[in-house]
Amino acid sequence: MSASLLESVDIKAPVSVAWALWSDVTRWPAFLSHVRLVEPMDERRFAWQLELPGAEKNFVAELTEVVPENRIAWHTVEGVDHAGVVTFHRLSDTTSRVTLQIEYDPKGFVEHLGALTNLDSTLANYDLGEFQKLAEKTAR
Incomplete structure (x- = not known):
């Protein structure tokens, strides 16, 4: 059974x-609080290091879809079982909406990482807030 x-x-x-x-995955640690490092392995695959309360986790994720200024999708090929997609929506010339959707196996995540996982919606909200600050600062 998967959760999302x-x-x-x-x-x-x-x-x-x-x-x-x-789209520059190496910048993800700047706004994703639980991501310590994302290192490109080749054009499609990236090694991730997560730092979570009581656990460190390494896994390999592969980009499955990249549509410029529209969506980025990925899934894990090694380590924990999860997949995600980030979509970008133009609201006006100066505003946009970013939506993050993650599908995961809660059993695998919770057992491997403890009850506090990076998929907790509070943390996802915090991370999107950090991204918002970074994007708005960059846009100025």
Whole structure:
């Protein structure tokens, strides 16, 4: 059985700015509080290091879809079982909405990482808030 998480944030920055930040996976640790490191292995695969309360986790994720200024999707190929997609929506010339959706195996995540996981919606909201700050600062 899988679980899913869906969170959105509206940003006072154009889609192009939001996209530029998300599409460079090496920048993810700047706004994803639980991600310590994302290292490209090749054009599609990335090694992740997560730091969570009481656990560290390494896994490999592969990009499954990249549509510029529209969506980025990935799934894990090694380690924990999860998949995600970030979509970008133009609200106006100067505002955009970023939506994060993650599907995961709660049994695998919770057992491997303890009750507090990076998929807790409070943390997802916090991370999107951090992303919002970064994007709005970048857009100025």
